Amino acid sequence: xxxxxxxxxxxxxxxxxxxxxxxxxxxxxxxxxxxxxxxxxxxxxxxxxxxxxxxxxxxxxxxxxx
Amino acid sequence: xxxxxxxxxxxxxxxxxxxxxxxxxxxxxxxxxxxxxxxxxxxxxxxxxxxxxxxxxxxxxxxxxxxxxxxxxxxxxxxxxxxxxxxxxxxxxxxxxxxxxxxxxxxxxxxxxxxxxxxxxxxxxxxxxxxxxxxxxxxxxxxxxxx
Numbered sequence: 001x002x003x004x005x006x007x008x009x010x011x012x013x014x015x016x017x018x019x020x021x022x023x024x025x026x027x028x029x030x031x032x033x034x035x036x037x038x039x040x041x042x043x044x045x046x047x048x049x050x051x052x053x054x055x056x057x058x059x060x061x062x063x064x065x066x
Numbered sequence: 067x068x069x070x071x072x073x074x075x076x077x078x079x080x081x082x083x084x085x086x087x088x089x090x091x092x093x094x095x096x097x098x099x100x101x102x103x104x105x106x107x108x109x110x111x112x113x114x115x116x117x118x119x120x121x122x123x124x125x126x127x128x129x130x131x132x133x134x135x136x137x138x139x140x141x142x143x144x145x146x147x148x149x150x151x152x153x154x155x156x157x158x159x160x161x162x163x164x165x166x167x168x169x170x171x172x173x174x175x176x177x178x179x180x181x182x183x184x185x186x187x188x189x190x191x192x193x194x195x196x197x198x199x200x201x202x203x204x205x206x207x208x209x210x211x212x213x
Binding site for chain 2: 029031032035046047
């Protein structure tokens with residue numbers, strides 16, 4: 001099974017956003033962002049695209065499947 | 067990029083939908099379920115056992131604790147998972163009850179079988195209601211606590 005890694009935290013901090021702010025912008029709760037960052041939650045394609053647009057980073061850079 | 071255009075909820079169009087706001091103290095209404103056996107013992111009215119379904123009001127406790135929660139994709143996923151488990155448990159209870167009814171209750175007469183089935187179905191409804199919202203709360207809370 002593929003291992004899922006998420007580099008969201010790094011790019012979110014670079015963008016100067018808190019988890020709360022990012023969650024607000026993509027329509028999810030802070031806890032969901034928290035779980036995403038710790039690689040415990042596999043987002044939907046819609047959410048992944050929304051997040052990549054907000055942090056202005058390619059989706060394949062943010063979410064890595066080894 | 068304009069931030070205001072990015073505010074979208076998963077599968078919810080452009081709306082942010084939150085859970086309804088109710089008081090967790092409404093969970094006390096679950097004790098109305100005791101009306102069933104009390105009324106049955108005092109009046110011998112079999113239909114009164116249907117009041118056991120009021121035990122399902124205990125689910126208001128968990129619903130109250132999750133009042134105003136944004137129903138994002140993780141919430142919806144947990145909700146579907148919880149409902150799936152609850153319905154499976156509910157159907158299993160009904161299935162086992164039918165077997166029990168046919169094998170052990172029905173020999174005591176149709177009235178006993180009828181009474182048993184009313185009680186089981188009412189309790190089953192309550193179990194499914196409580197389990198679906200209880201599991202949702204448990205998973206949602208557990209995941210947050212594990213952070």
